[in-house]
Amino acid sequence: MKWQHALKDYQLYLKIERGLSKNSIDNYSRDVKKLISYLEKHDISINPVKISNEEIKQFIYEIAKEVNARSQSRIISGLRSFFSYLVFENYRKNNPLELIESPKIGRKLPDTLSEEEIDTIITAIDLSKPEGERNRAMLETLYGCGLRVSELVNLKISDLFFDEGFIKVTGKGDKERFVPIVDATQKYINIYRKHIRNHLKIQSGFEDTLFLNRRGKQLTRAMVFTIVKQLAEKIGLKKKISPHTFRHSFATHLLQNDADLRSIQLMLGHESITTTEIYVHVDKSHLTRVVEKYHPRK
Template sequence: MAWEIYIQEYENYLRLERSLSANSVDAYVRDAEKLHQFLEMTKRDVPPTKVALIELQDFIEYINELGFSAFTQARMISGLKSFFRFLLYTNEIEADPSLLLEAPKLGRKLPDTLSIEEIDSILGAIDHSTPEGMRNRAMLETLYSSGLRVSELIGLKKANVLWEVGFLRVLGKGSKERLVPIGREAMKFIRMYEEEVRVHLDIKLGHEGFLFLNRRGAQLSRQMVFIVIKDLVAKAGIQKKISPHTFRHSFATHLIEGGADLRAVQEMLGHESITTTEIYTHLDRDYLRQIIQDFHPRS
């Protein structure tokens, strides 16, 4: 029996026998679908009835490497346990492979995830009447819209904003280049920044190509981006330890929890997991653009 049939029966069970809310049913079903996607990505032709603990542990390691918070990992583990309890309940399996499944011990504390409302609060704390405020709005919209690393953000070149197709050409770790979709809001504020602020700067020699500049016309530093975010978080009254990576982490979390495909998010993050390096696939630009439009809160 195919994964799709098992998952459909599981959905019916949650909806009819357990009488869960539509949101809860969708969340549980997405967890089972994400496991299926992962097994396909890693070339494991395993039906739900043959999944072993090692496959589940590899999946949790994968979402950990994507940067998911411990809370999100725990929620997904709960969803997977529910799925396999259903298979046990319906006598499809004799033993539950998720019984001993635990969240991985994280070597470092992952940053807090920002909710959509908190991101709106941070953006709302920006003073748009100043040149720096206009730049900061464009910068943070870009950070959240495309899930960039801070090094990728400050290294972004004007020429790498591909206006006609709605993509950024990003130079990531190991000088690896990738194309990442960018939302309409971010593009709007980049355009405003370029036309109303950047054009009036006295740009330093050798810094002409960089998109985001400081008031002296030089490339922004990593430290400056951290300071900008720290100040805005304080103004918004948010009691969390927030860094530029928090926006990247929130980008991925909001897409995945909204139903986006794991492969597409991995492609946009420019992340190569140890379990997926060999099967890392490039998706066409139309598909990536559709993922952003369908699942990103600020598309």
């Protein structure tokens, strides 16, 4: 079995069997490609069925010189998944990464913005430009609904159920969820649709896409990152933020106002409550309030 053949089969498995998004598949594939490049660079002629624990350990030793512990851990996890697939398909009898431990890394807590910082960023948007109304509507949606940037750029007009107070979001693995949307966010989306989007020359295939660029096509994830970065620089914000920071802030502010973790999990689209629990670590004061409010010996 050749590496490229194995990688192609693995990508199909991730898409069809596991239902992962293109971004996730690309990330998993990138880890395998790093190993393939290493083998080619060092003239190591060995296929994915025969490669052993020793060759893998040498590869990890080499990459450890170039990337940090978190990146090493991700690559090891990606390769472990790839070889688990080969074992599952009976190409191999064992996983060469079974006995390889990932480097210990501290749990990275997400950066968040205060309500005042979010207001300052949104106020800094230049509404005299056509894209200003769009950018305001996008950031209000990111923060107001806790969306991932990929969910934002893929949002459709047909996903808006304003009369019911919800939007339909397609998340990781094409899993759909309904997220509440408050009146203020609805208002900014409607302003953008009525005064900006209606006057664009929309390209074929993008008629239902909510947020469009000046050429009438879907915005890229990179463009949203650029918009957020430029606004942060404009107000002199010292924190390093991204579109995801608005999602983290959404969850943290809900928790601070005594929302329960299960509700936050559903709105964020987390498969496991364990992922959502990271926000308890961001705001430990929530735990104190819970005990003070509900414990009989308060």
